Amino acid sequence: MTPWLLALPVLALVAVGATWLLRRHRRSGVIALVATNLAVLAGAAIVLATGPAASAATVAAETSTTTTAANGSALIAASIAVAGSSIGAAIAVAYTGSAALAAMSERPEMFGRAMVVVGLAEGIAIYGLIIAIILIGQA
Structure with a gap:
């Protein structure tokens, strides 16, 4: 099962929570959502920057997985x-x-x-x- 399908229920819950937050607390909800997005962006940048360097053996072993x-x-x-x-x-x-x-x-x-x-x-x-x-x- 692909990670996309596993993430769909989580994304649905996040969307419902964000909608609820924006309806209940307009200004502070927007600030909270922007802060959360910036934190996720910073985390993704850190993971991207500090990721392990791929060796030739690793690339050859993961070719079939990457293609799928x-x-x-x-x-x-x-x-x-x-x-x-x-x-x-x-x-x-x-x-x-x-x-x-x-x-x-x-x-x-x-x-x-x-x-x-x-x-x-x-x-x-x-x-x-x-x-x-x-x-x-x-x-």
């Missing part, structure tokens, strides 16, 4: 690309579709132009799918 992790990361990135573009397309179609229906109710001859705008909004999802295909192809 890279493939998993590419699949996660592809799913994020598809999900993000689909959500964006859904929001765009919601707004353009309602505007197109309002315009067509006043002038029915606007049907063709209105559907072109809605189709362009749907194209956003296709862009995410293309990016996902490229990411999976390179994995």
Whole structure:
């Protein structure tokens, strides 16, 4: 099981806690979240700076693990690309579709132009799918 899947429940709890903190204590909550982010950033920088130097034997032993992790990361990135573009397309179609229906109710001859705008909004999802295909192809 990849570490990403293990971290998802922790990230969900952190998001709920941050939302609760910001709703209860607006100004001090923002200060606490910024301080926490800076502490995590400093810790990550320390780990990155003091990490052990990889020898040739270690690199050769970890090649298969790194390849599997890279493939998993590419699949996660592809799913994020598809999900993000689909959500964006859904929001765009919601707004353009309602505007197109309002315009067509006043002038029915606007049907063709209105559907072109809605189709362009749907194209956003296709862009995410293309990016996902490229990411999976390179994995």
